[in-house]
Amino acid sequence: MSADDINNFRQIITSNGYRLTRAREATFRLLVSSEPQSVAKILAKAKGTVDRVSVYRNLELFEKLGIVHRVYIGWKHKIELSDDFVKHHHHLSCLGCGKIIDIEDESHIDEFIEHVAARADFAPRRHIFEVDGYCHDCKPTKTTR
Numbered sequence: 001m002s003a004d005d006i007n008n009f010r011q012i013i014t015s016n017g018y019r020l021t022r023a024r025e026a027t028f029r030l031l032v033s034s035e036p037q038s039v040a041k042i043l044a045k046a047k048g049t050v051d052r053v054s055v056y057r058n059l060e061l062f063e064k065l066g067i068v069h070r071v072y073i074g075w076k077h078k079i080e081l082s083d084d085f086v087k088h089h090h091h092l093s094c095l096g097c098g099k100i101i102d103i104e105d106e107s108h109i110d111e112f113i114e115h116v117a118a119r120a121d122f123a124p125r126r127h128i129f130e131v132d133g134y135c136h137d138c139k140p141t142k143t144t145r
């Protein structure tokens, strides 16, 4: 987590009229991860630092302020920092083992979205593009169902 990220976080909290508390900043620091994390995992990391109720409350606030977003795998979800903090990317989510593979936009997904939006004279602000399916390890048995 860079100093810029921390400053950006503080700026978002305070400019929306919220107090910058120790628990909020500690919760934010737990969100740094190479992959989206389940709430259970975030709670485990928070143990001894931020209490359970505060973690839930802070995540709810962070979602409202666009600091984090949910990545859905079927009905379940994981939490990930928003594009304000990590480079914009998309996901391939495995319905078998819950693994989430990040994909940067090699296939011009973003260009396509810009294109269709422009054609509709629409100013896009945000998009989520998720692919659910089965990873290499889960594929052979699961796809035959």
Ligand SMILES: [Zn+2]
Residues within 6 Å of the ligand: 094, 095, 096, 097, 098, 099, 134, 135, 136, 137, 138
């Ligand atoms: Zn899998």
Ligand SMILES: [Zn+2]
Residues within 6 Å of the ligand: 088, 089, 090, 105, 109, 110, 127, 129
């Ligand atoms: Zn995109």
